[in-house]
Amino acid sequence: AAGVIQSPRHLIKEKRETATLKCYPIPRHDTVYWYQQGPGQDPQFLISFYEKMQSDKGSIPDRFSAQQFSDYHSELNMSSLELGDSALYFCASSLPWFGPSSEQFFGPGTRLTVL
Amino acid sequence: DAKTTQPTSMDCAEGRAANLPCNHSTISGNEYVYWYRQIHSQGPQYIIHGLKNNETNEMASLIITEDRKSSTLILPHATLRDTAVYYCIVAAGANNLFFGTGTRLTVIP
Numbered sequence: 001a002a003g004v005i006q007s008p009r010h011l012i013k014e015k016r017e018t019a020t021l022k023c024y025p026i027p028r029h030d031t032v033y034w035y036q037q038g039p040g041q042d043p044q045f046l047i048s049f050y051e052k053m054q055s056d057k058g059s060i061p062d063r064f065s066a067q068q069f070s071d072y073h074s075e076l077n078m079s080s081l082e083l084g085d086s087a088l089y090f091c092a093s094s095l096p097w098f099g100p101s102s103e104q105f106f107g108p109g110t111r112l113t114v115l
Numbered sequence: 116d117a118k119t120t121q122p123t124s125m126d127c128a129e130g131r132a133a134n135l136p137c138n139h140s141t142i143s144g145n146e147y148v149y150w151y152r153q154i155h156s157q158g159p160q161y162i163i164h165g166l167k168n169n170e171t172n173e174m175a176s177l178i179i180t181e182d183r184k185s186s187t188l189i190l191p192h193a194t195l196r197d198t199a200v201y202y203c204i205v206a207a208g209a210n211n212l213f214f215g216t217g218t219r220l221t222v223i224p
Contacts, residue, residue: 004158033211042202042214043159056211090158092212103149104212106158 002026004107006091012113013081021076021110025093031055032074033104034066035090043090049074050096081114088112119203124219127197133190135218137203140184145207148179150188152199153217159202162188193222 005024035043045058049068092104120138127133150162170177176189202217
């Protein structure tokens with residue numbers, strides 16, 4: 001079965017650089033979520049999209065932005081990178097969040113290292 | 116979202132049942148109990164969810180108390196591959212998940 005695809009899997013950047021993470025949801029899933037997991041921490045919700053519109057926002061820094069495109073893939077753009085942005089970034093997708101109870105399917109994550 | 120309370124860690128002998136408790140005393144009427152697990156740095160994996168009835172699937176069973184203030188995830192025959200951090204989350208549908216600390220389950224040979 002198709003799963004959530006994230007690219008790249010690993011990314012190394014310098015401080016103050018920018019990074020773009022991509023997420024391709026499971027076919028027919030129109031809701032996408034982004035999570036950040038720092039070293040030794042639990043995943044923290046950043047932002048979510050439903051039908052190309054932002055549906056909710058969590059602890060996402062102002063330096064980060066995201067969008068969902070017409071083919072439902074999503075991109076997380078990160079600017080002015082800081083050392084503290086080094087983390088695993090997970091994308092998840094689901095059927096409409098407001099529908100019957102449903103689960104989120106997570107991708108393998110992108111490991112971002114800021115030097 | 117309602118808060119959940121889970122033990123920090125648990126051990127279980129391989130082949131035995133693992134029973135992971137979760138308290139969610141402030142759960143709302145429209146909130147489900149979800150269980151996810153994360154195996155070392157992999158993406159979290161959905162296990163099971165329920166509203167008020169007990170549920171069972173190929174991975175686990177979920178027992179929810181009648182007052183819905185607590186639940187127990189049961190892995191009937193734990194294997195070494197079940198070693199992971201298990202998260203109990205309450206949410207109204209496929210909503211944004213707020214991960215707490217979770218329970219680190221170690222399955223011992």
